[in-house]
Amino acid sequence: MxxxxxxxxxxxxxxxxxxxxxxxxxxxxxxxxxxxxxxxxxxxxxxxxxxxxxxxxxxxxxxxxxxxxxxxxxxxxxxxxxxxxxxxxxxxxxxxxxxxSRRPPCRESAHCLGCPLIAMNYCDQAEWKRQFVLRQLDAYRGLDGIELHPLLSPRRLTNYRTTVRLTIAGKYAEPYIGIFRRSSHDVVDLCDCPIHHHLVNRVVEVVRRGISRLKVPVYSPRNRVGLLRYLVVRVSEAEQKAMVVFVTARRSYNEIHHLARYVREQLPEVEVVAQNVNSSEGNVIMGPVDHFLTPKHHLTERIGEVSLMISPRSFLQVNRDGACLIYERVAEWARLTGRETVLDLYCGIGGIALTLARRARRVIGVEVVEAAVEDARRNARMNGISNCVFQAGDVAEQLEELAEDGEGVDVVVLNPPRKGCDEQVLRQVAALGPRTVLYVSCSPQTLARDLNLLKSLGYVCVEVQPVDMFPHTMHVENVARLEKVIKALDNTE
CATH class of the missing domain: 2.40.50.140 (Nucleic acid-binding proteins)
Incomplete structure (x- = not known):
């Protein structure tokens, strides 16, 4: 209940x-x-x-x-x-x-409101998302003529979310583990969320019981007392194993040590447990340091052709099936023959870069988060890929260095955060002169804005593929293919 x-x-x-x-x-x-x-x-x-x-x-x-x-x-x-x-x-x-829908997958959606479309028939959800993308493209006159494909949906519409970050509230006698209710500061307790992977739901229930049994104090933002603040759970579907991160207000070994042991005894699928200390009063969930309570520090997931190590703060799509659809479409539209140099900007832990590396001569990945770059390098070694180079640093600065070095690039992949790309980055990408630009976006609004700017820089968007990474929510990801415009020579005098 x-x-x-x-x-x-x-x-x-x-x-x-x-x-x-x-x-x-x-x-x-x-x-x-x-x-x-x-x-x-x-x-x-x-x-x-x-x-x-x-x-x-x-x-x-x-x-x-x-x-x-x-x-x-x-x-x-x-x-x-x-x-x-x-x-x-x-x-x-x-x-x-x-x-x-006559039989929506969640009976509690009216209370939670975390999945705004979950009560809608899925075919209507798919059409709404496609029209949503179309509205953003139509807002720019220069973006006419783009082929917008039907929404690609993953094979599973429920129990797909493999990473969750949940708030812990209440008292240890009756803890709440869930999300903030929309438009409020109330925490909705998630007992068996139909969006979360089955193993995530099992972890949440075991942690809830452990908090009560061991009387672990729950943090109160109002009084600034207590210990437990957030619960982060990550699941590897390839291994069917879980990682649990307890985010606490201070470093307190005993309580978390006993809670970790309880969780692992009750649920052997939990292979990695860590404590993360976050004493700040802001909205950032995780602090800068992880203290591992298990010998193993990571899980391994497989997406398409590549294996990827998952650490507590690695960025990886929360829907493996949806990620596979995106990787496959990027690989298809890159049209690689084995002779190309590919530049993957905002590469994260290297999933797309490593997927393309098997088809390209060389791949250069750029990411501002140094920890992600270290993960990407480890992933390259784990997959036996040697033609992939990962560089840590600001994307604009790295692009400037590439231009100064005269690095030739055939294909550029852009996978920026929700705010999209800075104008300077787009101008630098166009200046490199790649034949193809592939833009992976989690925001249709900023995608349309950036496609419009890229057109003025000589890159025309040919087609867009919406992907339903988050069924039952309003979010939709897109892959856009842009080609360089070749101006005809004017031979007239």
Missing amino acids: KREKQSSGSRRKGDGTVGPAGGKPGGERPLRVRLSPRSTVEARISGLDDEGYGISCAENHGLRIAGGLPGDTVQAVIDHVAQRMAFGHVKKILVASPLR
Whole structure:
């Protein structure tokens, strides 16, 4: 049974119910309603915004309703009211949308709100995501003529997430391990999340029991007392083994040592346990140092053709099936013959670079995080790949050095964080003159922006492949293929 912990200062008061919003059938204007936190309103959902909120309106406010789907009529509780926008969540569905699944994979989605699309039929999810990408491309006049392929979906739509970072809250007698409820500071306890890998769910349950049995104090951000702050779990599907990282407010050996031993006794699949100390008051989950409580410090995952070592802070896609789809499409569109030099920017621990190395003459990977570069080098040795070089440093600075060295590059892979690429990086990539640029993006908005700039620099996007890395959420990844424009010589005098 899922439980919910309310943080201090958010206790429920008596709800005041106001009239309908969203307009009446026939195009009548929406009724004027007075909105305030914890009041309720009847709303007709007309669409979804880019963050997965249901769109509605009152006469004096736009409404964003978490859990609402287009075609729903709902009773919603208002969580927050701004000058022109109010945010809330569904309390009761009055008229269900035809997009709603009759058997959604999660019975608790209305309480959690972590997967905004999970109540939607999957075929409708796929079309919504494709249209979402299309809207971002259409925002730029210069991006017409791009072939947008149908969404590629992984074979599993549930139990795909192999890495989780969960908040620990409450007291040791009744700990909560989960995520913050959308638009609130309440922690939703995740007992058997249908998105998480089965082994992740088992680890969470064992840790919950261990905290209670061993009376491990849970950290309170308000009082700044206690020990346990976060639980990080990583699973290797290739090995069917798990890594557990306890993030604590201070270094305290005894409690974590006994909790680690309990977890490993109850769940032998846990092969790696570490303690990470984070005493900061910010939103960063992990501190700078890991203290391992097991002889083994990493797991090994296999994605497509390559094996990759997983450490507590290695960046690796949380959906192995989705990662395979991306790696395969990048390899296909690179059209390598064994004679090319490939530049992989923002290469992380080297997954794409090592996949392409078997088909290229040489691959150069660049990543700003030095620990990731060390992981990439170890991964190259583990896979027996010697034609892959990994360099640590700022991408713009590394590109400048390549240009100064006169390094010829045939294919460039861009895989930046959500904010996309800096303009300087894109200009430097274009200046290298590769025949093909492959852009892997986790943000359709910044992808469209960067494709538009690259077109002005002589690289035209030919096709985009959306990939559903996170089924049931609003996130969608994309692979874009750009080719260098060859200008015809003007022989006229």
